[in-house]
Amino acid sequence: MTTHEVTLLPGDGIGPEITAATLRVLEATGVRFAWDAQVGGMAAVDARGTPLPDDTLESIRRTRVALKGPLTTPVGGGFRSVNVALRKEFGLYANVRPAYTILPGRFEAVDLVIVRENLEGLYIGVEHFVQVGDDPRAVAESVAIVTRHGCERIIRHAFEHAVRTGRTKVTIAHKANILKMVSGLFLEVGRAVAAEYAGRVEANDLIIDNTAMQMVIRPEQFDVVVTTNMFGDILSDLAAGLVGGLGLAPGANIGATAAIFEPVHGSAPDIAGKGVANPAAQILAAGMMLEHLGELAAARRVREAVRATIVDDGVRTADLGGTAGTAAFGDAVARRLA
Numbered sequence: 001m002t003t004h005e006v007t008l009l010p011g012d013g014i015g016p017e018i019t020a021a022t023l024r025v026l027e028a029t030g031v032r033f034a035w036d037a038q039v040g041g042m043a044a045v046d047a048r049g050t051p052l053p054d055d056t057l058e059s060i061r062r063t064r065v066a067l068k069g070p071l072t073t074p075v076g077g078g079f080r081s082v083n084v085a086l087r088k089e090f091g092l093y094a095n096v097r098p099a100y101t102i103l104p105g106r107f108e109a110v111d112l113v114i115v116r117e118n119l120e121g122l123y124i125g126v127e128h129f130v131q132v133g134d135d136p137r138a139v140a141e142s143v144a145i146v147t148r149h150g151c152e153r154i155i156r157h158a159f160e161h162a163v164r165t166g167r168t169k170v171t172i173a174h175k176a177n178i179l180k181m182v183s184g185l186f187l188e189v190g191r192a193v194a195a196e197y198a199g200r201v202e203a204n205d206l207i208i209d210n211t212a213m214q215m216v217i218r219p220e221q222f223d224v225v226v227t228t229n230m231f232g233d234i235l236s237d238l239a240a241g242l243v244g245g246l247g248l249a250p251g252a253n254i255g256a257t258a259a260i261f262e263p264v265h266g267s268a269p270d271i272a273g274k275g276v277a278n279p280a281a282q283i284l285a286a287g288m289m290l291e292h293l294g295e296l297a298a299a300r301r302v303r304e305a306v307r308a309t310i311v312d313d314g315v316r317t318a319d320l321g322g323t324a325g326t327a328a329f330g331d332a333v334a335r336r337l338a
Ligand code: NAI
Pocket: 014, 069, 070, 071, 072, 073, 074, 083, 246, 247, 262, 263, 264, 265, 266, 267, 268, 269, 270, 271, 276, 277, 278, 279, 281, 319
């Protein structure tokens, strides 16, 4: 049996708690891991004086796979977002965020995945103030950079994801009516790639604001949605909200040579250390990692065990209206797997 070497970044705030619960679940799958535990975020600032130590980067360079908890981005002190730095460092161009109904609530059968471009657009943070008269901050300017290569790579990733996972439709979400170049290029490339997949994957395109409304009133129509960085950031939280909130939303950051799996949510300082956070998003992120590592059966079992624990056993954390703590939820999922 293969032993998978994986970099482990438990993260800040609720990170260590949800990571401990996730490791219990992974242990119960029987898949063998050699964890290389590293630090990042505030934990790393405290231990090493920098939010992203070289050892952490070295480890990911070697293992090519990381399971990561949320990292607090220190406010002030000149630190940039560690998450954005990791994406840049390893060229993690695809942010894949599935949202599907576990607990039927407002919607019965949402099952979609947002494929967000992760390296370009407004997110690159090329911005500055312009002084007018004696006001140094009279005008703020930002540059969105979108490349043909970046568009093609992410859109192809979305179509390939559809083919590989048996999904049948890709929606290209854009704002090409207003941003005729920055978003127009994305749409132009999107339509060209879609044509290559004609007959295999259905494709359509929708303007982003309409996409948001459609996703709220009739989310069942979506399968794979591919979009640029900022739109994907917002739309993926919206999608998480449709299916029970951030506690159930996993994500993967994928590049050509490395992949980092993490929950969509942050370090939740308001509930950190209380043992009440929902570890399901982190557990489901670990499930995506199993799939990435080729452990398809274990990935399916983890996904099913989370569903059964919440729905059949009624074991739920506070965010889902229950009383189970973080560790108890993780143990319940692990028992389902045993
Ligand atoms: P957040 O996602 O940490 O929290 C938002 C709300 O959701 C809070 O009320 C929190 O208690 C709740 N929540 C989040 N995860 C939960 C879980 N697993 N179970 C139950 N409730 C949960 O977002 P916020 O407050 O905007 O950010 C806090 C910190 O996290 C910031 O420093 C931010 O930079 C960082 N962050 C890190 C991310 C990452 O590492 N990928 C992503 C988003 C934020």
